[in-house]
Amino acid sequence: MNSSSIKETKKDRIFTISNYTFLSILLVMFLYPLVYIVSASFSSTEAVTAGKVWLWPVDFSIEGYQAVFNYKFIWTGYANSLFYMIVGTLINITLTILAAYPLSRKDFYGKNLFMMLFLFTMLFSGGLIPNYLIVKELGLLDTRWAMIIPNAMSVFNVIITRTFFKSTIPDELLEAAKMDGCSDFRFLRSVVLPLSGPIIAVMALFYAVGHWNAFFNALIYLRDQNLFPLQLILNNILVQNEIDPTMMGNLEEEAGRAGIRELLKYSLIVVASIPVLIIYPFVQKHFVKGVMIGSLKE
Secondary structure, eight states, X not given: OOOOOOOOOHHHHHHHHHHHXXXXXXXXXXXXXXXXXXXXXXXXXXXXXXXXXXXXXXXXOOHHHHHHHTOHHHHHHHHHHHHHHHHHHHHHHHHHHHHHHHHHOTTOTTHHHHHHHHHHHHHOOOOHHHHHHHHHHTTOTTSGGGGTGGGSOOHHHHHHHHHHHHHHSOHHHXXXXXXXXXXXXXXXXXXXXXXXXXXXXXXXXXXXHHHHHOOHHHHHHOOOGGGOOHHHHHHHHHTSOOOOGGGTGGGGTTSOHHHHHHHHHHHHHHHHHHHHHHHHHHHHHHHHHHHHHHHHOX
């Protein structure tokens, strides 16, 4: 059987070619900086500082990574960031679901009032100083919980999750479950959560990336360097130019402090990006579906 196809007009072909050309240019614009960073991280100090690196590594070297991993606070920051990301994301997802599910139920009395209170916190905030005073009075200063509790739930993510529940979980399913004697918590655990994989994956990605990239709260609430997340340590090295002498090692004779800073910059960026790059492929298949259903349908 011959397959029938619609013949493209000249305007359609021009549009298709223009579209692919435009997208290809965007791909190169977004991809090249990533390739350059990876290439520079595997190049020698002299090649990077001289601007010889364009696409591929020049004078292949792993000295930058050796210097990075010889610095003990990099490992400490890695461990702290992983703790903040894993524990914080679990708490975020739990609270988001527990807040969003009742707000999605038609039989929840007072849900509009609670929704208004949530929205109020999105529009108005006490500011930095009141937040600091609250964290101080709660005894969270200079503790790991200062990185988790103040941002335990995002109202924006609650709204997205609530909309997903409203558009995905039919009322008939709840009625059928109640006829079989299913409680609300049992329905949430056994029915709602298994059907909410896409939105949970999206929320987990949002929260995890937020925790991994967070450094401002650490800058305000933490003083103990053993509690610093990786991003704050990177900020101290790259922005404030604070390099521990132990990072210099055998590189001291080859390049000065400025050369080491330039060498470490790209290596640190690659090292700090690895966890997010590892997580994303596992949730990518749910990402588009979760965002589109949760944010557009009502």
